[in-house]
Amino acid sequence: MSQESTSLSFIATPANAVNGEITVPGDKSVSHRSIMFGALAEGTTHISGFLPGQDCLATMNSFKAMGIEIEGPDAEQNVTVYGKGLHGLTAPEKPLDIGNSGTSIRLLSGILAGQRFNASMAGDSSLNKRPMGRVITPLKQMGANIDAAVDGTPPVVTQALGQDQQLNAIHYDLPMASAQVKSCVLLAGMYASGTTSVTEPGITRDHTERMLTAFGYPVTVEGNKISIEGGHKLKACDIQVPGDISSATFFMVAGLIAKEGQITIKNVGMNPTRIGAINILKQMNGDLTVMNERMAGGEPVADILVKSSNLQGIDIDERDVPLAIDEFPAIFIAAACATGTTRLRGAEELRVKESDRIQAMADGLTILDINCTVYDDGIDIIGGQITSGTVDSQDDHRIAMSFAISSLRATGAVTILDCDNVATSFPNFVALANQVGLSLNQE
Ligand SMILES: O=C(O)C1=C[C@@H](OP(=O)(O)O)[C@@H](O)[C@H](O)C1
Ligand SMILES: C=C(OP(=O)(O)O)C(=O)O
Numbered sequence: 001m002s003q004e005s006t007s008l009s010f011i012a013t014p015a016n017a018v019n020g021e022i023t024v025p026g027d028k029s030v031s032h033r034s035i036m037f038g039a040l041a042e043g044t045t046h047i048s049g050f051l052p053g054q055d056c057l058a059t060m061n062s063f064k065a066m067g068i069e070i071e072g073p074d075a076e077q078n079v080t081v082y083g084k085g086l087h088g089l090t091a092p093e094k095p096l097d098i099g100n101s102g103t104s105i106r107l108l109s110g111i112l113a114g115q116r117f118n119a120s121m122a123g124d125s126s127l128n129k130r131p132m133g134r135v136i137t138p139l140k141q142m143g144a145n146i147d148a149a150v151d152g153t154p155p156v157v158t159q160a161l162g163q164d165q166q167l168n169a170i171h172y173d174l175p176m177a178s179a180q181v182k183s184c185v186l187l188a189g190m191y192a193s194g195t196t197s198v199t200e201p202g203i204t205r206d207h208t209e210r211m212l213t214a215f216g217y218p219v220t221v222e223g224n225k226i227s228i229e230g231g232h233k234l235k236a237c238d239i240q241v242p243g244d245i246s247s248a249t250f251f252m253v254a255g256l257i258a259k260e261g262q263i264t265i266k267n268v269g270m271n272p273t274r275i276g277a278i279n280i281l282k283q284m285n286g287d288l289t290v291m292n293e294r295m296a297g298g299e300p301v302a303d304i305l306v307k308s309s310n311l312q313g314i315d316i317d318e319r320d321v322p323l324a325i326d327e328f329p330a331i332f333i334a335a336a337c338a339t340g341t342t343r344l345r346g347a348e349e350l351r352v353k354e355s356d357r358i359q360a361m362a363d364g365l366t367i368l369d370i371n372c373t374v375y376d377d378g379i380d381i382i383g384g385q386i387t388s389g390t391v392d393s394q395d396d397h398r399i400a401m402s403f404a405i406s407s408l409r410a411t412g413a414v415t416i417l418d419c420d421n422v423a424t425s426f427p428n429f430v431a432l433a434n435q436v437g438l439s440l441n442q443e
Contacts, residue, residue, distance in 0.1 A: 010416040012407030017261035018437040026051035026241035034239040038081030039068040043236030047079040054424040055101035065092040091117035098123040110184035112158040113144035114191025122155035142167040169194030177202035177322040189228040197227040205273045240297030242269030249327040254405045255306030257337040262307045270300040276324025313340030329402035335381040336370040344378040355396035364391035388412025397421040
């Protein structure tokens with residue numbers, strides 16, 4: 001499986017102002033799903049604005065290994081997927097290498113559970129520590145022959161369904177607010193006889209539901225219950241991937257904490273299930289203006305104007321947690337630069353991401369002389385003066401990028417170890433950061 005990372009470091013030296021207009025790369029969740037649905041659809045799907053990050057390329061390569069012809073991404077990030085229908089995948093010759101991507105392995109588990117061939121998936125050292133029991137439990141209830149290692153981590157291994165066997169439809173109450181688990185069960189539901197449904201304990205990103213509809217597959221949403229009947233078809237369509245709000249958040253926080261300046265971030269996806277970071281940063285007194293709201297490819301998008309602000313600590317509303325789940329490392333940097341204390345609770349899911357993001361951020365903030373107290377499901381951060389030092393990203397892209405922007409308010413250089421995985425979600429982060437005025441070097 002994937003090699004250990006080769007230890008790229010970032011050296012971020014303080015800078016006063018950020019300025020300019022940028023466009024961030026395509027949304028990771030939408031890019032993954034565009035390949036998956038395109039591959040399982042009948043006809044040719046054209047994708048524009050695809051994210052050429054390692055995570056989405058792992059999804060693409062997995063479908064190529066299962067016989068799907070895919071062209072691109074070209075220089076404009078266009079991708080063409082020649083779909084073969086719900087039953088057109090063929091057995092991969094080797095285990096699928098999923099790299100660093102939790103979304104790929106969990107959504108693919110739902111798809112592979114419905115196939116008539118055996119398959120196996122594993123990834124890098126970070127992914128191979130993440131919990132897969134959360135998808136294996138509902139898939140086994142559906143009659144899938146799927147397993148992971150004894151401790152519930154990858155490899156995830158699926159055995160072919162028998163010639164006359166189909167998955168059973170189930171109702172599943174999600175034990176945690178997870179769009180990956182919800183999507184996994186809905187994808188398996190396409191291969192089940194009858195209607196499969198899930199209820200979620202909190203609203204999570206709804207890109208799967210939106211894309212099923214865009215591909216002409218009926219899906220019903222009633223409150224927090226989503227239902228899908230097996231046996232329908234996906235029909236190829238064109239997908240415009242919006243800019244990733246999770247990537248944009250690093251530049252929102254950069255613009256807010258910088259002592260001077262303003263940044264405009266163009267074409268950011270504004271799906272209501274993803275805007276928790278905007279809600280939280282506005283409550284912290286952040287000067288963010290959402291402009292030119294419009295629809296593109298079935299998803300709302302807008303431009304965001306960000307101005308230097310005096311941030312205030314807040315108690316984060318727990319309802320915003322799943323809507324901002326990937327943005328907390330960057331929000332913690334905003335909290336470190338705010339006046340007073342920011343309190344987060346109900347965010348235990350942060351402990352099972354690419355790293356334990358509560359502990360990884362607390363470790364780095366402590367090295368930079370910011371006081372914080374860690375809880376099982378959250379953290380208190382007391383705003384203060386960020387100093388300088390060497391922090392470990394723990395191989396987690398979002399931890400690396402968050403500490404890179406912390407340098408805007410540091411008294412000296414912030415060195416960040418193990419930054420290779422920034423390429424999983426944001427390949428041109430360093431170039432864009434330097435373009436707006438950060439001082440970021442790599443070695
Ligand atoms: O469905 C998705 O595309 C994602 C769901 C979230 O994970 P969980 O479902 O584990 O919360 C998120 O953290 C991840 O980056 C992408
Ligand atoms: C958690 C993340 O991704 P994944 O679960 O797909 O690895 C992320 O990108 O922050």
